[in-house]
Amino acid sequence: MVLSTKDKILAKALILFNEQGSDFVTVRHIASELGISHGNLCYHFANTDVIIEALYQQLVDKLNELTKEMTGLSENQLTILYQLSYRSFEILYQYRFLMLDFVRIMRRIPAIKLHFKALMQIRQEQFTYIIASMQSNSFIDIPEKNIAPLIEQALLFGDFWISRAEILFDGNEQEKIAYYHKTFYALFEPYLCDNADW
């Protein structure tokens, strides 16, 4: 399978962004790594911000696809929550520079900031729905006043575990994801009912 120049640029940019951060990496670096001229690169993507937007879109598409796939499953909601979050963690890690440079990117690229705010709104509603649904199935038992904080905690953790791991975690990628996902899931554990078997 042969990648188009556009795709090659995106793939290489993702690697460099993840390794070095979204600043430090310029159109010239990416072009140089690919062995093409930066003039050519700028023909496809005017600047690094455009590349970042394209990669962000890739991430969103992958997450949407995952959500669609998982909601079709017939497993119980607890299992779905577990697997959905695990696979989300894996996908997020692929695009980790977006999380590592979170604020900087949002400040620089208003389009991404707007989209992200909307995305968070949706995710919050999804969480609310899943929790209500688990509540009614007696998988979990959460006092009403604890629901909103729990969702906030979960969303925040989901966005920033990668940043913390980048500085503090010693271990390979798989261990990293597994460890932080386990810690993430532990947010819900105090509320699990006994009949939440899985």
Add this chain to the structure above:
Amino acid sequence: MVLSTKDKILAKALILFNEQGSDFVTVRHIASELGISHGNLCYHFANTDVIIEALYQQLVDKLNELTKEMTGLSENQLTILYQLSYRSFEILYQYRFLMLDFVRIMRRIPAIKLHFKALMQIRQEQFTYIIASMQSNSFIDIPEKNIAPLIEQALLFGDFWISRAEILFDGNEQEKIAYYHKTFYALFEPYLCDNADW
């Protein structure tokens, strides 16, 4: 009270960093805002990294002072945990650019990264101690296996609530701090005992 040039530089740099992020702000910007030459500024601080290190040191000093002050109190540990975290949140917010540009700064300035890793180690031990202490006083009741995840969650939240707030929270500074601190404190609520009166 007249500030020395050094202190004026640090104060202005803090403002600019918080507003615009630690990149975008250069020695020339800071000098220009202060109405001094950048040559003069570089006489005091060779470059922005040195300024960032100095501000980081200010933050650490303030947090240490707070810790010392609070451990001298005779209140119960739950109250201390509450107040210590609240005032830590306030101090962190003063130096929020350090958290907003967390990964970037750690990557750029190895000295800060090393120090921060050591600091996290200490904070983890402090948390462990406080929790064990509250446990023995029957303020809280946490299953052994939930302690480590809870501490990890608390430390992660403490570091990154500012980043999340920067993008998503609409409201003034005091509301922001109060909201996120409340959410932070909610991490402990599932484990509070009834006799944890306050």
Add this chain to the structure above:
DNA sequence: TAGAATTTAGAACAAATGTACTAAAAGTAT
């Protein structure tokens, strides 16, 4: 195959930045 569209390489330019240097000004100590 001829012509058109797309893709590519490379040069050129302006702006910004870190860094170093010089010399003047201000302050301090003897």
Add this chain to the structure above:
DNA sequence: ATACTTTTAGTACATTTGTTCTAAATTCTA
């Protein structure tokens, strides 16, 4: 008052970067 140190302003230079432009090469299409 004189010599010395610290502080300040301003200049200069090399590098990097984003951006634009030109022309050649390649691919596509009819």
